[in-house]
Amino acid sequence: MALLEVEKLSKSYGSNTAVAEVGFHIDKGETYGLLGPNGAGKSTTISIIAGVLKADSGSVRIDGQEHGVSNAATKGQIGFVPQELALYPDLNAWDNLMFFARLYGLSGAKARSRCGEILEIIDLTDRAKENVSTFSGGMSRRLNIGVGMLNRPRLLILDEPAVGVDAQSRNAILESIQRQAADGVSVLYTTHYMEEAERLCDRVGIIDSGRIQAEGTQRELISQVGEDDTIVLSLGGGKDRAVRALKELSEVREVSVEGSEVRLLLKDARSVIARILEVVTASEAVLRSVEVQEPDLEAVFLHLTGKALRE
Amino acid sequence: MSKTLAITALNLRRTFRDRGNIFFMLLLPLIMVFMMGMSYGGDQQRLGLVVNGQDQPLAERLADELEESGRFPIERLGDYEQLRDRIEQGRINGGLVIPEDYDETLRDGGTVEIGFVTRPDDWSSYPLRTWASSIASQEASVIGAAQFASENGDEGFDENLRRSEEADPPGIEVETVTTGEAVFPQDVGQYGLAAPPLLLLFTFVISLTTAIGVVEMRQKGLSRRMYSTPTPLRTLIAGEALGRFVVTISQALIILVGSSLLFGVVWGDPLAISAVVAAFCLVGAGTAMLIGSLCRSEGGALAAALVVGLGAAGAGGTMVPLEALSGPSRTAAYATPHAWGYEAFSELIRHGGGILDILPQLGALCGFAVVLFGLGAWRMKWVLTR
8 A cells, every 4th residue: 555645746847847746656665776877866855855945836745744844744754864964063963863853743752762863773872972063074974864764754765865975874874764764654756876775675766757657566667677687608718619609599689799708698598597598508618608788777777868877 | 723823933943042142143143233323332421531741730630620620530640642542443423731920921911722622523522622611711701800919919820810819709600501402411421322223233143044944844845745735825924923033032132131130121011022033023913924935045045135124224324323314315224124123223212112102113114014024925935835
């Protein structure tokens, strides 16, 4: 059942259309990635869903309830992590958490207890009394996410939450989001890092020029655009015999040779790989290595929009 | 309400956690009150006196008369150069120079000229001059009587002078009766003159610097995050506005209490002073919100705050006293809240007025507050929802 339903959402600034009839849904416990380059309309969409921006038209429903900038009830079910480090750098982590806890309606022992839990979740308990200005980028990002989890949200909205951090911190951030999803929280995640979307998201919506261009699981998207898999063989002696034999296979659409490297284009490489290896062995060629390259979201994005994800 | 107070408390806390603000809000205004107060003087006016030449009993008589009068303190100086330096340094307001032929000229029945030295246009030296002229006239009448007796009798000048003195000749005194109110009453004291304009200046500038916080809030995404919580927009704006008002009024209280405790400034009717300060702080907070929501960068907000804060202070009579402005400058001053605040403080502090005496000024300040607060809140709402 859908926790978030977005229908025909549109928003323009003057003559500039930021979002045009965007629609998607997120089921309970599902992680949905909104993938697109800068200026694609991700942040506008997210801002409307987070309840900080009014749409010109369309609707957003949270658990069937109409959601908007002035609906405190639905806002209380959302945790929002903006792309900016929306923290007070001259206050410590604890004070930042306590302040936002009050805005979420928590006070007294409840607020203190929840802030303590959040500090443990984001692994900053021992740095709680240190000013945020002294934190590393990764620590600040973790706290930024922690604030968004204060109200135990049913829908966690994260706008590029791991941008600009090192690999270790990014991994910690992604793990904490995965734990939230495992606990049944629905997650709306925007990024222009394909690896993050591939790792986290159950489904992905590709947005460009303010419109959802395609959506589905990673495999669904790849099959939608009809991209081929690639098998790269590194061969020694007997290469020519092997190439002739491989060209005979009906599953192989194209064979190209460059030095010792033989590239095969085909559908669903995983199901054909055993047969390929049989043919190579039978042709008595020397097989040095095998690599299977499946099309990724980057390729899908390029196919759909004609531009790279990080443009 | 608790969310509004949480936002207010956050603003206050952030302001006072910054050590730089402790200097700018606590120490600097009080140092300025002290320095400005010192420059207003406030010591009793003093008359310098130079008696040139040796062995001039008549000149010494005049000096004694001046000293015995006790109206103003006399500072005896060695020569004209010393007197000139003291006047130019502002240590004394005026001085008399008794020429070395004073005694000889008077004994010969002539008219002697005593020089009165002062700075050009120094109105504060007028009472000194009037008083010195009065003493000199009395002395002239005694000496004149002695001369007349010497010329028409057998006794010498000195004996006749003694007799003339004993006779206590009738005199005519001009009594000064004042009407209306002095612009700068003596009993207000120099710090009472210095503190009010500085309160207006610092309070307004400090309030405007809080505009930077509004820009920071938007740039860091803090406003979006706050708005994403189940907190109504009006609560957020109220909290931010109240936060700025509380910071501003803290500055005003620091100057009010500090100047009162340290320099003995008597601010007058507490109710009226509270009303003026509160209205003026509302004007400052409203302007801060407006500037903060109009500027796109912290640097821009700071520059705007300083330009508006110092510009309005200068035009409104807090750098140059409002009384010193005339014509179009004086009229233009009333386009700033400072001029109205200054007038209200003048009425309360210098003339012991009450809240009824400052209703026009209070009304003008409230008008400024309503317009600027309204514009600030409207503009903040606009930027927070886009």
